[in-house]
Amino acid sequence: MDAKTAQLLDGKALAEQIYTQLQQQIQQMQPTVGRAPGLAVLMVGDNPASAAYVQNKERACAKVGIASYGQHFPTETSFSELEKVIQALNQDDRVDGILVQLPLPDHLDAVALLHQINPDKDADGLHPLNLGRLVRSEPGLRSCTPAGVMRLLQEYKIDVKGKQAVVVGRSILVGKPLAMMLLEADATVTIAHSRSHDLPTITRNADILVAAVGRPGLITAEMVKPGAVVIDVGINRVTNDAGKSRLVGDVDFDSVQRVAQFITPVPGGVGAMTVAMLLQNTVWSYSQRQ
Known part of the structure; x- marks a missing residue:
């Protein structure tokens, strides 16, 4: 007998719909804000999987009209160097979202770096403040x-x-x-x-x-x-x-x-x-x- 198979939940098709909605939303808001939304993805080292993910994210940004302020750092980059970069992005009015691409090289403390990101620019929704907002059912980045x-x-x-x-x-x-x-x-x-x-x-x-x-x-x-x-x-x-x-x-x-x-x-x-x-x-x- 022919067994019935499950219905697929097609994330790819839904993502495309979301991109279309976001693109329209940006086009409506941009004249008022005076600039495009900005996302900074920081990548350290040359993990091939991470590089593919970052490229994927940047392509998606281009598709909907988000400006990419991504930066790629050599593996041996120090914590304090990255900290400075994050602080500068926190202050940068063109940047609405900051993301540190994981995994990081072993000598870097991912959690401590995450704590440096302004919670209102925490595009990954992983800052303790945003996780706290989730626990309390308050609006915030998820x-x-x-x-x-x-x-x-x-x-x-x-x-x-x-x-x-x-x-x-x-x-x-x-x-x-x-x-x-x-x-x-x-x-x-x-x-x-x-x-x-x-x-x-x-x-x-x-x-x-x-x-x-x-x-x-x-x-x-x-x-x-x-x-x-x-x-x-x-x-x-x-x-x-x-x-x-x-x-x-x-x-x-x-x-x-x-x-x-x-x-x-x-x-x-x-x-x-x-x-x-x-x-x-x-x-x-x-x-x-x-």
Whole structure:
């Protein structure tokens, strides 16, 4: 018999819609503000994955009309040099969003650098002040990946109210802020992680299952409740025996899509939404300055 497969949550298509909306919003606001919105992405070292992400972000900025003030620094750049650059960008009236591309080289303290960014220009939504605003349900800049997940659920009219949501992963980048956002949307939230006992029993209870741990194929079909919504935040590069590499998520897509009702693809799911939310954050900061 022909098994029914899950409906794809197409992050790439939704991101394109968001870009169109942002472009129109910028065109309307620019005559009043007198300049385009500005985003500064700081990259240190030459991690090829990071370089590709930064290029992707800059292309997206150009598409919607955001000016890029990105800077690329050699690996050995010191903390105090970067600190000076961030302070200057905090003062720069052309810049609405500042983002430090992670991971950073080992000698740099990412958290301490993040603390240097003016919270109102924190395009990644990761400053402690913005995380605090999220916890208190106050307006503010939201972490891009979790905000992208919520926007995707909203677009496909997936109501989370009263649903059992399980987030696998507790990072400050995704797991914790996403759990808070789901809670704010009236879901009942469980956070599972590497120390959780009997992960399959926990995940099988989920109406909405989010995988955000960075382990390829961790979530298999027998861990998923039939008819669940499965959101795959993982982006892992795996190489086959022939030496060819491809991107996969934390979910074993082929088996899980036969069980779930909705599923995000990798690539083309949450990753595309992360960039769209980064631009949305930048435009939001821009609109706050009027």
